[in-house]
Amino acid sequence: MAKGGDSIHIFQGLLVFGNVVIGMCGIALTAECIFFVTDPHGLYPLLEATENDDIYAAAWIGIFVGFALFALSILGIAGVIKSNRTLLLVYIILMLITYAFEMASCITAATHRDFLTPNLFLKQMLERYQKSETDNNNDKWMIKGVTETWDKLMLQNQCCGVRGPSDWQEYTSAFRIMHSDADFPWPRNCCVMDAQGSPINLDGCKLGIPGYYNSNGCYDAISGPMNTHAWGVAWFGFAILCWTFCVLLGTMFYWSRIEY
């Protein structure tokens, strides 16, 4: 029976270790999702205007799932050490519910990342940037968000348009309705600015002389943070769920072998 005693302790030790890892990963998931939700790059208005901001919903779910995982891991450790059937059954059921929520968060983040293509941002930029007539309050809010975000993006990242300044030439836009093509072949923020915030050479910018205007597109500056966000939520969650799967299976096996 000594061998049986050892194998109990080893198995208990493994389950406790598994739960400790789950608890720590839960805290990490919460921290990561809080970081994404605070939107350090200021790109949320672009998503809000596309009405496709579900990667933020996935991050919000991730915050609460992380806390739940931490709390449940403590419950699991207590249940394993005490070998209490009731505690462990409650643990298993609550963990399955948390598992389902986290699954939803991962799948949402991964699916909605696929919707964020360059054409989506291009169409929205042409439709809303500096649009003057607004239909309703919601429209006005979105226009304000898109305009301010694009102005900040073009200024901070020294870029212009989604693929380049030619976006403003190849397609009609709300911007083009208000600003003539001869005076504004592209928005002012596409020009290289001096320290005071005015173009260093306005004629050079309008002519398109390299060095006086930003000739590269902003898509990399947009998709980089969004990819990090979506893949961070989706794949880290996936890793946690794989580990949790093993721990839960072990816990179910342990539960079935506890004597009354």
Next chain:
Amino acid sequence: VRGCSGVSAPLLHPPWLLTADKLPYTPTLANATLGGLMTASTFVLEQPRCVFTEAQRSAVIWLVVATPTAVDTFDNSVGPGTPKRAFQGFPTSAPAYMTLNTTLLNYPCPKPPGEITVLRVGSETSCAEDERRPTCNGPLPRPGPYRVKFLALEGSKPIAETGWSDPIMLRTAQPFSSIPVMGSRRSAGMIALTSILSILFAILLAGLVALLVFWGSDVCGGSSTFSKSEPVTVRRYNTHHVQDQTAAQL
């Protein structure tokens, strides 16, 4: 417009063949690295450096912009600023217009290396509707095509001209509603993630169901059960047999 300059027999020579020297130069678009080389209403030409000579030193050099159909019947002697050459009437009532007047001083030869010497046709938006400024360099109203040439006028007399350029076609913008926003191009990663997670969740649910069935069926576990954590003590039994055997060996 001044009076006749005294050349005889105007009936024998058509007026536009009168005196203008034909220079061996055709206007070209500027260097292609410029981002704004051609927009929807402007285009950028190379300046005519080292084209006009000292013979045209006191002349005013004009840029002529015309529709291709007006090229063959273009009359050099029609002065700039007249209704048939006013920008505001282009291209309906004026088949060509003249603008960007300057003198040879502004086109010094030789061209300094590394300098960008261009002319932007269509950059003046303030006078585009102003009838009092018929030589306005206003934005072009249509995508074209257009042909241009340079013409040197001394007073009202054309003394030199370049050849006509190739037709220049401007950009036409597509409506932004035509951009295809392809929704769901499902990536391989997403499909793998979804399917693996679903399978794992199904296994866990099956395990839970089995557990509850197992619990409800009141059957004790298999051969090895984990007891509660009381220490297991084994008492040694000293049998008579062992003690007798050791006593017999001694």
